[in-house]
Amino acid sequence: MKKSLGAVPLVFPMPAFLVASYDPSGRPNLMTAAWGGIASSDPPCVSVSIRPSRLSHESILANRAFTVNIPNARLAEAVDFAGIVSGRQADKFAKAGLTAVKSDLVKAPYVAECPVILECELYKTVDLGAHTMMIGKIIDVKAEEGLAGEGPPLDIDKVDPLVYNSGGDYHRVGASIGKAFFVGKNLK
């Protein structure tokens, strides 16, 4: 029996991305975004939704670029911190003990401590009321050595990404339960 929860923004799993950009004065800024995901394969695109009041909103529109940084479980405190403090009040990179590295290909910094980072050019924006969806064209993905061979799949246990349980807590990824494009063949 199912019970109505009302019109709430809720899916499982939800990510906890660190989105990095240069603010209008050129200083690296950071925010946590749980609302987003892959948006297309060709061109490869990722979306993150950001409130217009955020410094990151202004920063991404000014530079037409951002990075999506995939934190691991060791960074849970930093991720949570970047979600509860404004870049207008604090240098979030410094306070969170994170290192801003100038991207090779886009006008945005990335987070050195994150195992996987996506360098993105702003491709489209979609006004969705409380949030603006920033759709980034993925120019390059970089992963720590040892996580991958020549490309996906990466070893998700080594990436050790955070899963956000909306309104609740952060989790690790757990056990593998089956190979994709394979286990479903039993039903064909």
Place this chain on the structure above:
Amino acid sequence: MKKSLGAVPLVFPMPAFLVASYDPSGRPNLMTAAWGGIASSDPPCVSVSIRPSRLSHESILANRAFTVNIPNARLAEAVDFAGIVSGRQADKFAKAGLTAVKSDLVKAPYVAECPVILECELYKTVDLGAHTMMIGKIIDVKAEEGLAGEGPPLDIDKVDPLVYNSGGDYHRVGASIGKAFFVGKNLK
């Protein structure tokens, strides 16, 4: 040291949603979508990206509605199956052993076996080349009784959602590693 993987559509974690709709002849249809996520809070919106060749693409545009169904780990075979077979060739609900229930509020079926479902009206579409992003306005979320009190957070261990490791395998969600809007306060 980071290594370039090229311009690939890759984030962590990625979901494995079952997207359900009525095809133009009124038959329930299903597909698996890993590309999507929450898009805004007000109006509450979710996005899923779908190739124009898919039967679901035509179906969602025809009815201006779809459901996003959150499968649990027990449904991994069905989820994988719905991603490798076309609804033009098979009744995917029947073959996967899933039950299509008429939604209360939108013109789309939902998957009875999924612990959490979102009833959505098509709100906006965004052409992104290989995929069309379908942005749905969330009209209602329904969860199995026992997963929640009066709303989020749900008990994610009981929801037991799938995490998709792109190009690789399906995983469960693992251990909790800290409370959101709390563990980051240490860094303030």
